[in-house]
Amino acid sequence: MASYRFCRTDDIALLVDAYNACRGSDCVEPALTVAEFKRDARELGLWASSCMLAFEGTTPIAVLLGAKRGDANRIHRIAVSTRHQRLGHGRHLVESLRQKVAILGPPRLVAEIPAVLDGVCRFFERCGFSPYARFADFVADASLTVDHREAELVSPATVDELLAAGALDASLSLAWERSVASIESRKRDIEGLAIASDERVEALILFRSVADGIEILRLSARRAEPLAALVGALQRRRRGAIVAPKVSPVEIDFAILEALGFRRRSEYIGWAADLAA
Numbered sequence: 001m002a003s004y005r006f007c008r009t010d011d012i013a014l015l016v017d018a019y020n021a022c023r024g025s026d027c028v029e030p031a032l033t034v035a036e037f038k039r040d041a042r043e044l045g046l047w048a049s050s051c052m053l054a055f056e057g058t059t060p061i062a063v064l065l066g067a068k069r070g071d072a073n074r075i076h077r078i079a080v081s082t083r084h085q086r087l088g089h090g091r092h093l094v095e096s097l098r099q100k101v102a103i104l105g106p107p108r109l110v111a112e113i114p115a116v117l118d119g120v121c122r123f124f125e126r127c128g129f130s131p132y133a134r135f136a137d138f139v140a141d142a143s144l145t146v147d148h149r150e151a152e153l154v155s156p157a158t159v160d161e162l163l164a165a166g167a168l169d170a171s172l173s174l175a176w177e178r179s180v181a182s183i184e185s186r187k188r189d190i191e192g193l194a195i196a197s198d199e200r201v202e203a204l205i206l207f208r209s210v211a212d213g214i215e216i217l218r219l220s221a222r223r224a225e226p227l228a229a230l231v232g233a234l235q236r237r238r239r240g241a242i243v244a245p246k247v248s249p250v251e252i253d254f255a256i257l258e259a260l261g262f263r264r265r266s267e268y269i270g271w272a273a274d275l276a277a
Helices: 009-022 034-044 089-104 118-126 159-164 180-185 224-237 254-259
Strands: 002-006 052-056 059-068 073-080 108-114 130-140 191-196 201-210 213-221 241-247 263-274
Touching: 002 089, 009 034, 009 052, 009 059, 009 073, 034 073, 034 180, 052 089, 059 089, 073 089, 089 108, 089 118, 108 118, 118 263, 130 254, 159 180, 159 191, 159 201, 180 213, 191 224, 201 224, 213 224, 224 241, 224 254, 241 254, 254 263
Parallel strands: 073 108, 213 241
Antiparallel strands: 002 052, 052 059, 059 073, 108 263, 130 241, 130 263, 191 201, 201 213
């Protein structure tokens, strides 16, 4: 008979080992290390006491990694070992977290699932979740050509400066990694570029360097021209691919990105259970 329990901070190594053992060779998420778990705890709110393990005897057979913020809880990752799938273990973990969240709050539980994983999406639907948003990865390679006519208007901008200017709207329904809370927790590693008029910030990009290019963590623009100038400034800083993961259409009109030559890649569905309702 399986047993289940929530975890503590001293269970981090066990959680990492259990996740890597249960995830399976076809899992779209990468393997995890203790250092990465602690990084995600700092940057994404991964919370050991929101994580759960299922055991058969002393062997972990399923694991749920949960994150928590002031406005919501997130199912960060979930894995059930191949031999124990379709036996209700994953649903038991999700239901246990739902019950805890309903009592301790905040009463909103979310998950962001690749749209191609129909079975996983149906699993969350059976667990009482409803779709609330769609996100998409965008990528542009080094050969992207952009209009530089507004290049002289581009200025460096920090996360704190953009927050003070009211340019980062915390009310938008964005992917967890692109929320204001995630941006603030990562701001030591984030650079920014912006174009501002006398009235407002007309366009902005927050980004960080990655192994093969640049990752855009937040962007905003009402027109393609100022965004083109910012993308051109990025190209001059570093060659390589420019990726923008899990962008929401409420963050920027997808047509603007596509007009600049960005290609839509993977898509995701945001699922939510609003327990207060």
